[in-house]
Each structure stands twice: as structure tokens, then as C-alpha cells.
Amino acid sequence: MADVAKLAGVSAVTVSRALRHPRMVSAALRHRVDAAVSELAYVPDVAASRLASARTHTIGVIVSSLTNGVFADYLRAVHDTLLPAGFQVVVFSSRYSLTEEENVIATLIGQHPEAILIAGIDQTPHARRLLERSGVPVVQTFELTDDPIDINVGLSQRQGGYEATRFLIAGGHRRIGYIAARLDARAHARMAGYNRAMEEAKLPTDGLVATTPRPSSVSAGGELIGTILDRDAELEALFCCDDNLALGALFECQRRGIAVPDRISIVGFNDLEFAACAHPPITSVATPRYEMGRLASEIVMKIIETGERPDNPRIDVGFAIRERGSTRAIPQPRARRALSE
């Protein structure tokens, strides 16, 4: 900054002001400073700035994965909302590890963001303390909890799993399977929903569930439905923990010559972009991820700028089942099984 000041023939303080509060400085000086800045390709040191001013204009965002399609719309919304307002967004990934999440939270807090958005509600006690102690607004997203750290904008993953399964049951299916990968908290919640729905309907689930600790992928979907089909060729419907698995399951059915939805109905979760244009299009549980990112961002902006907190610290953004060609109701229950006997 001293160099810029010298080049512009002013004091360092004036450079700082010309950059931070351009209107407090005369136009002539402002131009001289701007010229010097661009001449020297000067970039202010955020560390020094933060130390001196206590403001960072930074919002920290933690997601489970940078590359899972689920976080795409969410992150897009966060950027769309916060960047125009002059905030800087720093994104970290916990890579589906609670330990790495702890580290990432510490790293983030060390940067003194003005608010934190974190995906999920299953932080470790230590992570919770770090977040509580940080003294900035914290929004937990994607899931819903009765005991938020601060603010919570999400949906009930369990209810989503429950209703997806209910949807298949209502369609007359009885042998309904469930597949999941990367058993994170949200996958568990959806599975709990599946189990509850099956139990309520007094349907058995033995041999109808397949999971893997590996990350979710299209190929995993194929392998998991394969596991179930190898055990039980009578599978009638499948609820997949996410759309990647659903797509993989669809491909595997096609490879095995099993008609979807005629012989097996498939339901995914999240309604990723490709679900609607697969062949057949995949029925899925749509989650309003863009909306969630926008809401969370707006809430923290409001708190930062006005100190005003939302009336309700817990916002349910809900979900919706998008019925498409990968599912079909069975006209008369058990008709298919009768046929094959």
C-alpha cells in the first residue's frame, strides 16, 4: 500500500480510504489512486484489513462434498444471493467426514467469517461448540432438527424417505427394496423413513435392502440393485437413496432386460437435473435446494446488516414427489405375482 501511496503522491491512509470509502475522497485523488493500484496490480491484504477493521465480508459455507450434484443448486443460490451484496463466499468441503468437518470448521472460524452456513445437523459435540462459540450466525441446512445450533433451514429427510416409500406402497407394490451408498446422516434418515413405512404397512424388508459405504455413484446403483435382484428376482419396486443410484439401477435393469416401470418401479431422491430427461424419466423426491440456499443467505444477510433475526429459527422448505415414467401403479395388487404362479 505504501508503494501505491508513493506512486499516487498521497499518504497511505488516503489510499485505504480511496479503496474502502471512495466517496470520502476527491475525485482527482481517487483516480490517481486507482491508476496506481492498477499500475502495480496491488491487491489489499485481507489479513491486515481484517485485523484492523474486524470485518471480513466473508460468509463461510461448509458442504459435505463439492462435487455431489445435490450441492450444486444450493451453492449457486448462495453465490447468486451473497456476491451481489458484496460478500465473499468461501466454500469448504467436509468430504463426508465428521473429523474433517471439525478441522474445516476450525479453519473457517480462524478466518472470522461473518456467518456460517453448514450442511447437515449431525456435527460432533466439539464442532457444535466451535460453532456456538464463534459468535456469528450459523445456519444448518438440508435437514431439520429440533435442536438447532442457531438457525435451521431444511427439510425432513426421514419424512421424504417415508413418503417416497408410501408412494410405492400406494401404487400397489409389496416387495419394495431400498439401496443407499455413503451412509451419511441423510441416507440414514431416508432409510429410517423407508423402514417405518414398510413396518406400518406390515411389509417385509428381509433381503430387500442393500447398502455400501462407498460414495454414491451411478455404478454403485447398478451393483446394489444387482445384489438385491440376485437374492430376490421378485423385486417389484425400489426406493433409491439418491438419483445417481436410481439412474444406475435403471441402467442395470435395462442390461438385465427387466422392464422399468412394467416389472420394477424406481424412485430416486433429490430430483437432480437428469432425472426428468432419463428414459424413462425417473420419479424422484424433489428438494428445493436453490430455495434453501437463497433463504439461508438472506437470513444471514439480514442478521448481519440489521441484527434482525427471523421469528422462527427453524424453517421447513419441504419436498415434493415428482411422479414420472419410472414408476407405475399396479392396477390390482398382487396381480403380477398371481400371473407368475
Add this chain to the structure above:
Amino acid sequence: MADVAKLAGVSAVTVSRALRHPRMVSAALRHRVDAAVSELAYVPDVAASRLASARTHTIGVIVSSLTNGVFADYLRAVHDTLLPAGFQVVVFSSRYSLTEEENVIATLIGQHPEAILIAGIDQTPHARRLLERSGVPVVQTFELTDDPIDINVGLSQRQGGYEATRFLIAGGHRRIGYIAARLDARAHARMAGYNRAMEEAKLPTDGLVATTPRPSSVSAGGELIGTILDRDAELEALFCCDDNLALGALFECQRRGIAVPDRISIVGFNDLEFAACAHPPITSVATPRYEMGRLASEIVMKIIETGERPDNPRIDVGFAIRERGSTRAIPQPRARRALSE
């Protein structure tokens, strides 16, 4: 830090040392400090730390999109390589905008990373200056250039497009189309490769190319091939700028009852995870993205730790065509057309 020092009954300097250089303080003190740190959930202020020490242990990574699958393996490699070595990775997205890229570079440089990895070679002149002036190692990735800012680890996207098209030509196809979305530098390079291959083979491309400025997606792939098919029902093969488009094109063919690969061969680019397990599996140009991320990370680590720079500042990681079920050679050239006449 003062609070921690007081609680541990030592001076602030000692706290700093216990945290940074644990072996320089006695074990007893170290434990007292650790206890106080965790008692108070203390997190050191990176801004102050950076200001005092000039080291940030941070590597800045800029990609075009956080959510395009292409960057997934790359980012995974970067994290896998740098985190265990004690570096912090901060990832920014330019969201396919050169303007936003400039901003993001400035933001990043303001944080004083110890090295910068940036996807692509098409930075604006201003962005280039910022990077050159930053004084830290800069690695441009994904593409290859004769005029790198500093170090370059990538592959020739143009050559990839060229060889993918050559592959289809060698398969006896004549009416070969090209589709692309989000016309960034890499899409243009691949298209240049396609054009060159077609020209060399004296094949016409009129009406066989469809593009859109929208982001790439599976649905866009369906629409783009639809555009071509509506103009020219004789399309024999299609080179898609990426695998998402290829998948969408495949679905659209299935919807229209066009057999793949019997009537149309489809080639994608990047060999994303789903390509190999689609039905039929999609032929694609595999790019070693994990390898690229690992190499780039190792190079900057070496420079930071030993000052030793690679002999060759330009590393070609290459690519490979993975031939799969979505393409089929036509036994005798033009046989198909003869048949339909």
C-alpha cells in the same frame, strides 16, 4: 490468545509456541495449554498469524465450476495430496465467467496463498498480471499452452476433439455431428479439433453442429441432438463436447426409437463415472483428472518446500479414447446409406 495464556498460567508467547512448535515447550506446559485451548474452544486468528509470520499454509484453487463433474476427481486429488501435507485448500469458482474469474483471483491473492492452481489457460490480461505479480507458483491446468503464466499441467483439448472425430471417421461414419453447451475455451478447442478432422476428411458439417450458451446438462444434450435430427435424419454419429450431453443425446435417441449404436454412434468427453455403466456404455475421451490434480499439487509442494522447480514447466498428461458400446464401426463405408436407398 491472552485468555488461553491466563487460563494456562503462561505468557501469550508460550501459547503460540505450544501451538506452532510443540516440541519447543515442556510437555507439562504443552498439556496445560492444550487443555486451556479446548476449554475455551480457542481458534487462532489466521489473519493475525499470517500478518506476523508471512506464511498461510494455504493453496488457492480456482475452477470453472464447483459442480461440474469434471472438477470432482481433480479437486479430490488436490485435497488428497495437500491436506495430509498440512496445507489448507481454498477453492473458488469462476462460474465460467472471465469477469468473475478476475474478481476471484484478486480475492484469492488478497489471502496470500502459497501457490495457485487455476483451471484453464484463457485468463484475461489483467488476470494474468495479477497472477504473475502474486509472486507465488501458479499452475494452469486442464489445457495446454505454449505460453504458460508459470507452470502448465494439462492436455490438448483440441487434439482430444480431433481424435474423437477421427475415431468416428475411421469407424466408417460420414455424417458426423457435434454438440456443445456453455461455449468456454475448452468447448471451443474441442470443436476446433472436430472441424479440423472433418475438413481433413473432406466431410461436410453443414447442419451437423448444434450449440447453446446454456450450461451443459443432460437435458441440453437431448435438445441439441434433437435440433440436428430435426434438420437431418441421416445423422450417423455424434461427438458430444462432454459426457452429460452424450447421456442426454443417448436418452433422446432412445425416446425417438433410434438405435444406439446401430443407427447412431455417440462419443462423449471426459469419461465421467456414469459413462462406463450407461446402457449402452458410452464411448468417451478419458482425461486423467485425478492425475492432473495430484501432479499439480506435488509440483507446487516441491517448489514451496525446496524451491525446486520442475525441469519442464509444461506437462502433457494426455488422454485416451475409451471405446464402448455407444459406438460401432460400419463394416463397409456407406453400407447403411445404400441400404436405406
Add this chain to the structure above:
DNA sequence: TTGAAAGCGGTACCAG
């Protein structure tokens, strides 16, 4: 092995 003092690069407060 521990403590005291200086200073990293800015910004806020006050004076002129």
C-alpha cells in the same frame, strides 16, 4: 525453556 518487545499491513479515530 520461557518472557519481553517489535512489527506484519491495514483501518479508525482524531487533528488540521
Add this chain to the structure above:
DNA sequence: CTGGTACCGCTTTCAA
């Protein structure tokens, strides 16, 4: 509207 000064929180000398 512009400049001087103190100080943000920590780490690196240097001395004890």
C-alpha cells in the same frame, strides 16, 4: 478532504 497515530492478534527475534 487529507494526514498522523494507535492498534488489531499473533509470531519472530532477542535476552534472561
